[in-house]
Amino acid sequence: MLQAAARSAQLERKYKDQHLEFDFTSTTAFIDLREVTLTRKEHELLALLLENAGEIVPRDVLLERVWGYGRDIRTRTLDVHVRRLRKKLLPYGETYIETIFGVGYRFQRYREPRNFSSGFMPELIAV
Amino acid sequence: MLQAAARSAQLERKYKDQHLEFDFTSTTAFIDLREVTLTRKEHELLALLLENAGEIVPRDVLLERVWGYGRDIRTRTLDVHVRRLRKKLLPYGETYIETIFGVGYRFQRYREPRNFSSGFMPELIAV
DNA sequence: TCCAGTTGTAAAAGAATTGTAAAAGCTCGA
């Protein structure tokens, strides 16, 4: 049904950058051309981080919003989920999801890496 | 009633890809050259999935649209029908109808499988 | 450097969801 498809396409909210395409309404995402299926919790977690891309989201907040946990709860659940998310976002997992020690996590929009290390400088070689 | 017949012929809507031919107005379909007869429920179910090909259709929606069931109803009917559909769509059943855990099902248009595994690279062999 | 606190990790246990076979219930045409 074309109308349905068109309408859902309009409502379709997405996050997109160089390598990641994330659909806030579907559990299927893309890393470059690879299709990645997220579980419900993974999808919720990444959605929350993406809504606050560039900003630190404290553990408290993540645990409260995704799991409904109150403060004083001690659990490694969040960490385990972050780990699995990073794995699915390979090879950019570590780049996208930063750990802010003692605070929480932050999703970092993709930025071209500068490679001073390689020493390869095209501009300096051309002619 | 010739006009009606003519009109219905015009309205005849079909889905077609590499292996499946599905008629939205008839319960006869084809898998490659094999004729397959769908029951009414199977036909409705597949039609709904096909109308949303490529998109996830949640269980709720399927149960509501095909069976008229409200949310809180617990039943395995949908699963049983999906199973029989997949069977009739052999050998592509599993490929066509994906399970999205915790969400629903998705019909996936047929896509040529890529076989990196074989190691056969035509480009590298041609002359 | 050392240490307390924090995060990372693998593996196992637990919970939720889906798959399946078989049987019971239903329907519609002969």
Place this chain on the structure above:
DNA sequence: TCGAGCTTTTACAATTCTTTTACAACTGGA
């Protein structure tokens, strides 16, 4: 009405996802 075929239910198996556990690795301040 009868019965074949279709649909739904049932009961359990299998799978998938989530959380916990136990410990290793890391961090930053004293």
